[in-house]
Amino acid sequence: MSASGPVIMVCTANICRSPMGEGLLRHALAGQSGPLRSLRVISAGVAARNGELVSEHSVTALRKVGIDIAGHRSQPLTQKLIDEALAVICMSESHRTLIHLQAEPVPPHLHLFREFMPAGSPREIADPYGAPLPVYERCRDEMVEAIPSLVRFLETLVSPARAQ
Known part of the structure; x- marks a missing residue:
C-alpha cells in the first residue's frame, strides 16, 4: 500500500455501490483542506468486467444530490490496484473476505465503508442491483x-503527525 495512493471503493461489479461511494467520497474530500483534499478516490469490483456502464439508478440517486457519475466505467480490482492503494474500502464483509483470501499481501487498511460508524450501526451496505430507485437512494x-466517519479515518492516514 502506498501513502500517496488512491482510496479504492470496492463492491462486486463496480456498477452500483462502489461508483456511488467513489462519487460521494470524492465530493466530500473536495470540501476538505490539506492532504485530504488531494486524495484520489477510485472504485473497482471483485467480480467486475472492464468498461461496463454504471447503473442508471446509481447515476440518478447521485444526481439528486448534485453529483455526476454518469461517465464511470467499471474495472476489476487487481493486485496492482491494491498494492498502490492508501486504503481499500469495501461495501460488504464478503468483499473484504475475498480480498483477504486472494490478495498477497493483504492490504493493512482494508475496511468496510461503514466500519467507523458508532457501535451498533450496520456495517454493510446491501447491493441494490436490480432494485427500484428508492433502494438505490437508501443505499x-x-x-x-x-x-464523515470515513473522512475522519482517512485523515489519520494522511495527517502530518502520522508521517513522522
Missing part, C-alpha cells in the same frame, strides 16, 4: 451517513 443515504 446512497447509508453512504452519506458514513462519509
Whole structure:
C-alpha cells in the first residue's frame, strides 16, 4: 500500500455501490483542506468486467444530490490496484473476505465503508442491483451517513503527525 495512493471503493461489479461511494467520497474530500483534499478516490469490483456502464439508478440517486457519475466505467480490482492503494474500502464483509483470501499481501487498511460508524450501526451496505430507485437512494443515504466517519479515518492516514 502506498501513502500517496488512491482510496479504492470496492463492491462486486463496480456498477452500483462502489461508483456511488467513489462519487460521494470524492465530493466530500473536495470540501476538505490539506492532504485530504488531494486524495484520489477510485472504485473497482471483485467480480467486475472492464468498461461496463454504471447503473442508471446509481447515476440518478447521485444526481439528486448534485453529483455526476454518469461517465464511470467499471474495472476489476487487481493486485496492482491494491498494492498502490492508501486504503481499500469495501461495501460488504464478503468483499473484504475475498480480498483477504486472494490478495498477497493483504492490504493493512482494508475496511468496510461503514466500519467507523458508532457501535451498533450496520456495517454493510446491501447491493441494490436490480432494485427500484428508492433502494438505490437508501443505499446512497447509508453512504452519506458514513462519509464523515470515513473522512475522519482517512485523515489519520494522511495527517502530518502520522508521517513522522
